[in-house]
Amino acid sequence: MAATKIADISWFHDFPPFFTLQPNLDTRRKQLDAWCSLLLDYCRLKKVCTFDVNDASKFPPFFNAKINRQLDNHFIQILLEELRSRGNIEWEDKNKRRCLIFWNSLEEWAKNVYQWITSRGMNRTVCTFYELLHGDDTRSADFHNIDPKLFRRILHELEKRGQATVFSENGADGVKFL
Amino acid sequence: MADRLAWTDGQLHVGEALVTTQNGVSINDGPEKTDYQKGSIELTSHRILWKDKSAQVELALSSVICCEKKDASIISKARLICTLSKSQTKRPGPFASSTHDEIQFEFRDGGCNEFFRLIQEELAKKRWSVQPAKPTTTMNAAMSDRSHRTGISGIENHLQHQLNVQHQSISGAFQDLNNLMQQAKDMVNISKTIANKIQEQRSDLTSDETIRFRSYLLSLGIDNPVTKESAGSQYHVSLAREVASLLEKSLKDTNGIMTLSDAFCRINRARGYELISPEDLLNAAVHMEQLNLPVRLRVLSSGIKSFELTNHNEEKDLKEITNQVESAKSMSADQLANLIGIPVIVARERLIAAETNGLLCRDDSIEGLRFYPNLF
Numbered sequence: 001m002a003a004t005k006i007a008d009i010s011w012f013h014d015f016p017p018f019f020t021l022q023p024n025l026d027t028r029r030k031q032l033d034a035w036c037s038l039l040l041d042y043c044r045l046k047k048v049c050t051f052d053v054n055d056a057s058k059f060p061p062f063f064n065a066k067i068n069r070q071l072d073n074h075f076i077q078i079l080l081e082e083l084r085s086r087g088n089i090e091w092e093d094k095n096k097r098r099c100l101i102f103w104n105s106l107e108e109w110a111k112n113v114y115q116w117i118t119s120r121g122m123n124r125t126v127c128t129f130y131e132l133l134h135g136d137d138t139r140s141a142d143f144h145n146i147d148p149k150l151f152r153r154i155l156h157e158l159e160k161r162g163q164a165t166v167f168s169e170n171g172a173d174g175v176k177f178l
Numbered sequence: 179m180a181d182r183l184a185w186t187d188g189q190l191h192v193g194e195a196l197v198t199t200q201n202g203v204s205i206n207d208g209p210e211k212t213d214y215q216k217g218s219i220e221l222t223s224h225r226i227l228w229k230d231k232s233a234q235v236e237l238a239l240s241s242v243i244c245c246e247k248k249d250a251s252i253i254s255k256a257r258l259i260c261t262l263s264k265s266q267t268k269r270p271g272p273f274a275s276s277t278h279d280e281i282q283f284e285f286r287d288g289g290c291n292e293f294f295r296l297i298q299e300e301l302a303k304k305r306w307s308v309q310p311a312k313p314t315t316t317m318n319a320a321m322s323d324r325s326h327r328t329g330i331s332g333i334e335n336h337l338q339h340q341l342n343v344q345h346q347s348i349s350g351a352f353q354d355l356n357n358l359m360q361q362a363k364d365m366v367n368i369s370k371t372i373a374n375k376i377q378e379q380r381s382d383l384t385s386d387e388t389i390r391f392r393s394y395l396l397s398l399g400i401d402n403p404v405t406k407e408s409a410g411s412q413y414h415v416s417l418a419r420e421v422a423s424l425l426e427k428s429l430k431d432t433n434g435i436m437t438l439s440d441a442f443c444r445i446n447r448a449r450g451y452e453l454i455s456p457e458d459l460l461n462a463a464v465h466m467e468q469l470n471l472p473v474r475l476r477v478l479s480s481g482i483k484s485f486e487l488t489n490h491n492e493e494k495d496l497k498e499i500t501n502q503v504e505s506a507k508s509m510s511a512d513q514l515a516n517l518i519g520i521p522v523i524v525a526r527e528r529l530i531a532a533e534t535n536g537l538l539c540r541d542d543s544i545e546g547l548r549f550y551p552n553l554f
Contacts, residue, residue, distance in 0.1 A: 015553060016541040017541040017550050020541050020543070022539055022540065023533070024534055027539050027554050068543070
């Protein structure tokens with residue numbers, strides 16, 4: 001994957017006002033939409049599944065050295081809350097330090113995974129988490145190399161739908177697709 | 179009317195001249211004898227003084243309406259009868275009240291004719307009205323000693339005296355200001371005359387000198403400054419009209435909008451005299467819209483009050499500003515102020531107004547507040 005500049009994902013990133021929370025509410029709406037798209041696209045691209053608020057200042061989308069602009073904490077809070085309300089973020093802890101990022105919704109993920117499995121004809125087979133997440137065979141899959149926590153959530157969702165069973169054996173986690 | 183007699187110390191006042199003296203004169207209240215017999219009478223330019231061993235009294239010549247001489251008869255010596263006017267202020271004297279309106283001086287030892295002649299002269303000359311006699315300083319000192327000695331009233335008198343002196347010095351100081359205002363009036367009249375002359379083109383100034391002079395006069399001359407006296411309760415309404423006509427011209431130079439403080443300075447400079455207060459301007463301004471004047475008061479979003487032309491089109495103005503920002507890619511308030519020649523406060527307000535209308539968006543960083551065209 002060639003190094004992608006964030007500005008290629010969203011040209012707004014090079015636009016200085018992008019980093020100032022707009023007081024005009026209509027403008028603000030559009031600004032937040034743009035930010036959410038940018039963040040989710042970035043995370044999808046880089047397979048960023050978790051986020052820690054403490055690392056916010058180092059998170060590439062949140063600053064642009066070229067135009068010498070960065071998001072202040074207030075704006076970051078607002079963005080995270082916006083993402084949460086859209087269902088793209090789930091806080092892991094009460095203090096809102098770490099969160100899981102869903103650039104796809106859980107339903108989408110479940111469908112995505114099950115489809116991939118079915119297209120490979122791997123129904124009624126047992127696989128370990130490891131080989132699914134990191135194995136060479138799954139390199140083309142969207143879920144390749146995603147965070148295990150996220151993967152587990154997806155599989156639980158499939159379980160709920162009766163499309164998979166999750167089990168643990170000898171310390172290794174595995175799943176059987178039905 | 180013997181109650182016009184007042185105690186005195188017998189000293190002559192400054193500016194008072196002694197005319198004659200006569201001994202052996204008694205005072206009668208009307209025709210009745212009093213306790214004041216056989217004293218010495220003195221006629222001065224201002225008063226009649228009478229004294230004997232026990233008392234000294236005076237009678238102001240200004241209270242004497244007329245004099246008559248009554249010649250000696252079997253029952254009495256020659257008398258001088260003076261008819262007196264009613265007095266307003268009663269000075270302390272030997273008689274608290276009197277039923278007669280004349281006083282009689284009986285000349286036991288003669289000299290009545292001479293005295294009568296001289297008193298007639300003095301009454302004719304009326305030297306007391308030309309130069310009011312002032313008590314001498316010794317008398318003053320004696321007087322003030324007396325008033326100090328009287329304690330609280332003395333202190334009160336002293337304070338009153340201080341107050342009077344202050345009042346006089348303040349009035350004196352403001353006399354100069356009255357002169358100044360008078361001269362300013364003259365200046366305005368002169369400039370008006372010159373303006374008229376120019377209009378009639380009788381002066382030999384060159385054409386651009388004329389134009390220059392006209393432009394000075396335009397900001398100098400108002401025909402009839404509206405004052406509180408001339409307009410009374412309609413003051414603010416008339417003032418509004420006057421202000422509107424003056425500002426209409428100036429507003430064209432300042433891009434159609436001017437803060438109240440700028441307007442205040444220009445208006446007062448133009449008036450020259452009869453200056454208006456900021457309150458007057460504000461009160462006049464609020465009337466402008468109702469009167470359908472070409473200028474009106476407008477409160478900007480930051481709370482600043484300013485004047486604008488009534489036909490000022492807000493949308494057009496904001497579009498203009500947006501175009502300016504676009505051509506410069508981005509702009510800060512002071513850049514805009516410099517560019518179109520309006521105060522920074524107003525420029526900032528305009529940019530924010532454009533932002534509120536969605537035409538611009540802001541970029542707030544440590545580099546300051548800048549505005550960009552709204553590309554969202």
